Amino acid sequence: MHRIIIPGPPGTGKTHRLMYYLSEELKKTEPDKIAYIAFTNTAAKVARERIQNDKVYVSTMHSMGTRECGVNTKTQLLKGDKWKTFKNFSPYTRDLNFESRISITGHAEYVNPHMRIIELSRNKKISIQNAAIELRLHYNTDIWLTQQIAADLNTYKENTGMVEFSDMISKFVEEDACPPLHAVFLDEAQDLSPLQWDMFFYIESKCARSYIAGDDDQTIYSFQGASAKTFIDLQGKFDPQIKSVRVPRAVHKLACSIFPYMGERLKKEWIPADREGSVEMNARFTELPLHKDNWLVLTRTNKMLEALRDHLYRMSYRFEAKAQELLPNKMLSAYRVWTRLNQGAYVSKEDCEDLWDYMTVKDGHLERGFASGKTLKDVTSINLEGLRAEHGLRATGSWEVLRFPQLSKLYIKKLLESGDDLMKPARIRLSTIHGAKGDEEENVVLFTDTEKIIYDSSRDDPDPEHRLFFVGITRAKENLFVCTQHYEYQYNIGAPII
Numbered sequence: 128m129h130r131i132i133i134p135g136p137p138g139t140g141k142t143h144r145l146m147y148y149l150s151e152e153l154k155k156t157e158p159d160k161i162a163y164i165a166f167t168n169t170a171a172k173v174a175r176e177r178i179q180n181d182k183v184y185v186s187t188m189h190s191m192g193t194r195e196c197g198v199n200t201k202t203q204l205l206k207g208d209k210w211k212t213f214k215n216f217s218p219y220t221r222d223l224n225f226e227s228r229i230s231i232t233g234h235a236e237y238v239n240p241h242m243r244i245i246e247l248s249r250n251k252k253i254s255i256q257n258a259a260i261e262l263r264l265h266y267n268t269d270i271w272l273t274q275q276i277a278a279d280l281n282t283y284k285e286n287t288g289m290v291e292f293s294d295m296i297s298k299f300v301e302e303d304a305c306p307p308l309h310a311v312f313l314d315e316a317q318d319l320s321p322l323q324w325d326m327f328f329y330i331e332s333k334c335a336r337s338y339i340a341g342d343d344d345q346t347i348y349s350f351q352g353a354s355a356k357t358f359i360d361l362q363g364k365f366d367p368q369i370k371s372v373r374v375p376r377a378v379h380k381l382a383c384s385i386f387p388y389m390g391e392r393l394k395k396e397w398i399p400a401d402r403e404g405s406v407e408m409n410a411r412f413t414e415l416p417l418h419k420d421n422w423l424v425l426t427r428t429n430k431m432l433e434a435l436r437d438h439l440y441r442m443s444y445r446f447e448a449k450a451q452e453l454l455p456n457k458m459l460s461a462y463r464v465w466t467r468l469n470q471g472a473y474v475s476k477e478d479c480e481d482l483w484d485y486m487t488v489k490d491g492h493l494e495r496g497f498a499s500g501k502t503l504k505d506v507t508s509i510n511l512e513g514l515r516a517e518h519g520l521r522a523t524g525s526w527e528v529l530r531f532p533q534l535s536k537l538y539i540k541k542l543l544e545s546g547d548d549l550m551k552p553a554r555i556r557l558s559t560i561h562g563a564k565g566d567e568e569e570n571v572v573l574f575t576d577t578e579k580i581i582y583d584s585s586r587d588d589p590d591p592e593h594r595l596f597f598v599g600i601t602r603a604k605e606n607l608f609v610c611t612q613h614y615e616y617q618y619n620i621g622a623p624i625i
Contacts, residue, residue, distance in 0.1 A: 128331065130363030133340040136397040137382075137601035138373025138567070141340040142314055144366065146177055148338045149312055156309045158182035162330065164191070166315040170565065174314070184306065188323050192295030195304040205289045216283050219275045241273045245280065249293045250320035250352030262350065296322055300329045308334050315565075316341030316361075320352030339363075343393050344386075345598050347561060349591045359393050369396040373567055375404025378607050381620065382600045389597075390590040402605070408620075410608035412572065417444055418545065422555045423568035425599045427577045427618065432557055435574075439555065443541035446555035449562060454535060461485045462526055462539070463550055468511040476506040479514070485529040486522060492530070494519035560599040571603035575611045575618040582616040592618055 131148065135141045152161055162184040165171035175185045186194070193200055205213070214220050240262075248258035255274050284290060290298070298304070311334045313319075313327060318341075331337045343355035374382065379399035386392070412435075415422075424446075426432045432448060439446050440453060452459065460481040464474050468482075483500045486492035497519025506518075514520040522528045527536065542549065558566070560573075575596070577585075585592045596618050600607060611617055 128334065129336045130331070130361075131336075131338045132361050132363045132365050133338065133368060134358075134365065134393055134395055135340070135342055135368030136344065136371060136374075136395060137342065137598070138371035138400070139368035139397070140370075140372060141342065141368050144368055145312055145314055145338055145340045149178065149183075152310050152336070152338075153180065153183075159184065160307065160309040161312070162186070162191075162306075162308050162310070163312040164188060164314070164327065164330075166318050170314065184308070188326055189292050189295055192299040192304075192326070195306060196295060196298045196302055198290055198295055198298075203288060203290055205284070205291050209289065212287075213280065213283050217275075217279045219272060219279060240268050241276050244268065244273050245277045246291075246293065247350070247352055248277070249297075250322045251354075252321050252325075293322060296326045300326055305330050305333050310334055310336045310338070312338045312340075314340050317343050317346040317355055317358045318348045318353045319357070320348075321354070321357070322352065324357050337363075344389065344594060345564070347564065347591070347595045347598055355594075356391060359391060367395060370398045371400050373400060373604050374601050375400050375402045375603075375605060377404040377406045378600060378603045381406050381607070382597055385593050385597045385600075385620070388589065388593050400604075404603065404605050404607070406607045406609070408609045408611075410572070410610050412438075412574075412608075412610050415572065415608060417555060420554065420570055421568055422570045422572060423563065423566060423602055424555065424557045424572040424574075425560050425563055425602065426557070426574045427560060427581070427595070429559060430578065431574055431576050432559055435557055439557075440538070443538070443545055444555055445542050445547050445549070445553050446557055447553045448557040452553055454538070457481055457484060458531060458535060459549065461529055465526055465529060466550060468514070471510065473508045473510045475508060476503055479503045479506055479509065479518075485531065486520070487530055490528075490530060492520070492522040492528060494521055560595050563602055564598060567602050567604050569603075569605045570608070571599075571606070572608045572610060573599045575609060575620065577616050577618055579616055585618075596620060 133141050133144050133148075135144075149161070149163065158180050159182045163171075163174055163178065163186075165174050165185065165187055168187055168190075171185050171187055171190070175181075178185065184191075192198070198204065244255060244258045244262060247253075247262060248255050251258065251261075253261075255277060256270055259268055259270055259273065284294070308330065311327075311330050316327075316339045319327065339358075339361065341358050343358050346353055346355040346358075371379070376399045379397070383397070417439075424435060426435065436446075436448050436453075446453065460478070461484060464478040464482045467474060467478075474482075480500060480503060483493075483498075483503070486498075488495050488498050502518045509518075511520075526539070531539070539549070556568070573596070577592075581592075600620070609620060
């Protein structure tokens, strides 16, 4: 088996290099014999768009396990209401909250501490007790109870045929479910857990060639079992990427100051982009020129992110948080369609349907008999005059005729008064550092505030925080603003936590 490893610091084009090797592979291998494994569903979607060949097997590991093992995610996957049945399975489970949410990696991230411990023990293939220690939850979690819940869960799944996300990976290997492949590609390899590495090595053993891209310094999912060590220990032909097209010199210098405080890492050459950029430490968020240009605002915790949401809303800034705007997408679409129509543009059937959601007979927006939108079904392209002549539209005037909630109207008015162009995407994006993995922006604001529980655990093992803030710093393409003024517990950039 021939293995090529593509290590590289942030912005050096690791994925681009991976795509080069894939294009070369397509010259000698049938596309349906090539697999490209991405870490997240979003990354998989981007990869499909770049590859532009539907026959290449592009997937996350969990999706591949689901598909090849024949798992019906609607009926067999333990999620949502399906936990209610398990709650009544034993005396140990009846009073517990088994709520879960889908994490950025695409699999379940459990809110309940017992379930978090159980999931980590599976991902890292370690004991319940060791998983509890790693999560720093052993101080206030009954380990014996966690072990009982884990045993009951295994019995329940055996009896019902239900599975969790981690089971899909295990089943894939145990059932020898790998499709016939000649080559496999893996991106963001540093974020794989030991369980996921088992799956990848199994796939790799079926292939003649493998290509692996990653950066051990950007290992930020240790709480889900990821470890930089497996990537560091890989053997093969190395093709390092060293020249960053993203990170300017000033940001590069600050990022490099974290290296001495990281744990085990590959020593690698890293050349910054050919521009100076800027770093402002102890920046005051309220004084930043957020009224112009594009911004990515990063926080360590969801708690801080929510506080910033409230602040930006009060200041009448338009923004999106976790890829969602404060204004619903349909509402924004209706606004944009109505604006374009009044400017003389033609719109599609789908545009008309979005507009119709905010038009009513009662308010005089539509003629009676047209509210259902049935007459729109044959529309391909139409303007304002056509909608009035053929489809019962009566509304005239500004966007305010749209049936928006009053608070939304007030918010839109303030945005327009401040000069915001609602016809364009939001200039300000809010995210946790974890959520911004793979993202970048001209102007990046990084908040170093954290919480006591995170700060305390970091004193025992600071390495995950060093790597996490390294990722945050290196999202900046031009200007980085580091804000440190809010809370007692903060990450100290370029210095040890303790």
